[in-house]
Amino acid sequence: MTPAMHPAWPLLAAAVLAAVLPAGPRRVVAVAGPTVALALAWALPDGGRGEASLLGDTLVWSRVDALGRMFSIVFALIAGLGALYAWATPRRRLLAAALVSAAAAQGIVLAGDWVTLYAAWETLALASFVLVSDGARPASWQAGLRYLLVHLAGGALLLGGIAWHRGTGGDALVGPVGAAAAGWLVLLGFAVNAAIPPLHAWLTDAYPESSPAGSVFLSAFATKSAVYALARVFPGEEVLVWAGVAMALYGVVFAVLETDIRRLLGYHIVSQVGFMVTGVGLGSPLAVSGAAAHAFAHILYKGLLFMGAGAVVHATGRRRLSDLGGLGRAMPWTLVFYMVGAFSISGAPLLNGFVSKSIVVVAAEEAHRAPVAWLLTLASVGTFLSVGLKLPWFAFGGPDRGVRPAPVPGSMLVAMAATSVLCALTGIVPGLLYALLPFPIDYAPYTPAHVLEALQLLAGTLVGFLLLRETLRSSAKVTLDFDWLYRALGRAVAERLAAPIARLADAMEALADDLVDRPVSLAGRIPLPIGYAVLIAVAALGLTLAALQIAS
Amino acid sequence: MIRDIGAASALTVALVLVEAAIPHGGHAPLGAFAAAGAAGAVALGLGAKALGAWLQRPASAEHDADRGEDEP
Numbered sequence: 001m002t003p004a005m006h007p008a009w010p011l012l013a014a015a016v017l018a019a020v021l022p023a024g025p026r027r028v029v030a031v032a033g034p035t036v037a038l039a040l041a042w043a044l045p046d047g048g049r050g051e052a053s054l055l056g057d058t059l060v061w062s063r064v065d066a067l068g069r070m071f072s073i074v075f076a077l078i079a080g081l082g083a084l085y086a087w088a089t090p091r092r093r094l095l096a097a098a099l100v101s102a103a104a105a106q107g108i109v110l111a112g113d114w115v116t117l118y119a120a121w122e123t124l125a126l127a128s129f130v131l132v133s134d135g136a137r138p139a140s141w142q143a144g145l146r147y148l149l150v151h152l153a154g155g156a157l158l159l160g161g162i163a164w165h166r167g168t169g170g171d172a173l174v175g176p177v178g179a180a181a182a183g184w185l186v187l188l189g190f191a192v193n194a195a196i197p198p199l200h201a202w203l204t205d206a207y208p209e210s211s212p213a214g215s216v217f218l219s220a221f222a223t224k225s226a227v228y229a230l231a232r233v234f235p236g237e238e239v240l241v242w243a244g245v246a247m248a249l250y251g252v253v254f255a256v257l258e259t260d261i262r263r264l265l266g267y268h269i270v271s272q273v274g275f276m277v278t279g280v281g282l283g284s285p286l287a288v289s290g291a292a293a294h295a296f297a298h299i300l301y302k303g304l305l306f307m308g309a310g311a312v313v314h315a316t317g318r319r320r321l322s323d324l325g326g327l328g329r330a331m332p333w334t335l336v337f338y339m340v341g342a343f344s345i346s347g348a349p350l351l352n353g354f355v356s357k358s359i360v361v362v363a364a365e366e367a368h369r370a371p372v373a374w375l376l377t378l379a380s381v382g383t384f385l386s387v388g389l390k391l392p393w394f395a396f397g398g399p400d401r402g403v404r405p406a407p408v409p410g411s412m413l414v415a416m417a418a419t420s421v422l423c424a425l426t427g428i429v430p431g432l433l434y435a436l437l438p439f440p441i442d443y444a445p446y447t448p449a450h451v452l453e454a455l456q457l458l459a460g461t462l463v464g465f466l467l468l469r470e471t472l473r474s475s476a477k478v479t480l481d482f483d484w485l486y487r488a489l490g491r492a493v494a495e496r497l498a499a500p501i502a503r504l505a506d507a508m509e510a511l512a513d514d515l516v517d518r519p520v521s522l523a524g525r526i527p528l529p530i531g532y533a534v535l536i537a538v539a540a541l542g543l544t545l546a547a548l549q550i551a552s
Numbered sequence: 553m554i555r556d557i558g559a560a561s562a563l564t565v566a567l568v569l570v571e572a573a574i575p576h577g578g579h580a581p582l583g584a585f586a587a588a589g590a591a592g593a594v595a596l597g598l599g600a601k602a603l604g605a606w607l608q609r610p611a612s613a614e615h616d617a618d619r620g621e622d623e624p
Contacts, residue, residue: 252596253596253599253600253603254600256596256597256600256601257600257601257603257604257607257608259611320611377588377592378588378592378596381588381589381592381593381596382592382593382596384589384593385593385596385597447577448574448575448577448578449577449578449579450578452567452570452571452578452585453578453580453585454585455567456564456567456568456571456583456585456586456589457585457586457588457589458589459560459563459564459567459586459589460564460585460586460587460588460589460590460591460592460593461589461590461592461593462560462563462564462589463557463560463561463564463589463590463593464589464590464591464592464593464594464597465593465597466553466556466557466560467557467590467594468593468594468597468598469553471597471598471601472597472601476610476611477604477608477609477610477611478608478609478610478611479604479607479608480607480608480609481607
């Protein structure tokens, strides 16, 4: 496999072009780059491998199998759809960061060795930070900085785990690490990106602060590349079964409380990723394929939901359910496309969530884990309750609150329509999805029993919602989550450490002044200013590395 | 509101009747998923509201700033 065949390259090239071209051509390359990447991802040869040498080590920058190829395809797909959605708002920083994050996600899912995976992991964190801080509000920058801080900490855990793993003779190729200390560090690093509570607060903090198009890209890459990494490294890890169930329920409970429409959807990322994490934890071929299928479906329908919510924010400038209402008449197509996503995520027949979610639940039943299957079914009820009923009822239905939305740009509607078609296509013809899965499966979702169960669950949830409708009506409230705890702890620590840090800084400054002012004696004879000593040390290090490279 | 609840209940009952009328191969008791949906929605809704009484604060400059938001 040659480097030119890697789907990240057209995305990186498009990012560079998007950063320098004027708005018109910028739009075109932002769509064209992912289109070429999609073609390359589709053509990736099973078993393909790309290698390079770095300082004597072999980097396996690409190793293709069905799992990586499936994620590569759907990442390219959503990058293109997101770029189409952003056609009307082609800001330089937004498109360049989105394309770099798409390229980094490709790097993660095709990485053969740990060094490549880590480099792509951190690139994704940096690009996502730009996407978050690209939101127009002052809070966007603050949320972006918090995002970066959390993800650099997660990256440090991952790096520590990789170093420990390699230092104790572990394989250079990305694969199972085991449950030793190195494994736990790697798992924690992945858990941060997968938003496993209580490490999830960055997600619901950051995604609502991005621009409407930015949140579409953000919803696709970080958590799903973590799901890929978990499936690659920790399949069958028991702790993930219950972590996933906890995520599925935690997300829906907070979504029922939430009033910010994009934060509500953020909580549903936590919940849906919980299904995937559970599938990975169950570890059977059916369960891992279910997790992968659900990731594929989720990237599409969650992208669609964020597109719908983003269209509302774009058209109204409002984001709280308590400020919205009666938009259905003014934004009928947005409502239609949003509901396609809402029914998909709720597992309604003929849409992709119906297929993918039930694979995970059936895998739990086949593993004789009935409580897991029941709890995931309960989470499905909560999903329809909040995403399928509460949000559309109070934003698009309900009393007119005098909001007069601006027209939604045609490109946004086209992107939503295209994503809706994909949600329906992979729901009606599940074979299209099955053909991409890491393990062949023989699961028939359209049995009378399964269809009736799904429809009854949705209808029963509707009855429950109507009974509680006034109770669930949103008022202007803020819900405190773990982010509140982290901020309180951070402030307390900062206050305690402020004085010692100031004293340490003073001491270091005094020491630095002393060193710079006084010549340093090398071997007690040669007077040498400290700056020259540093330069010589760097040059010596460079020469040593070059010699090692030549010798290898 | 009563009309909405009546219509949704009628739809649910109709689905349960369909389940009873056709051989569908399911293992769950008749209407179990409809009951689970309604009971689950009420339990989650009320449970979340109870949690909200503890975790929710009125949107205000103080709380929004605490949350990192800049608007009430």
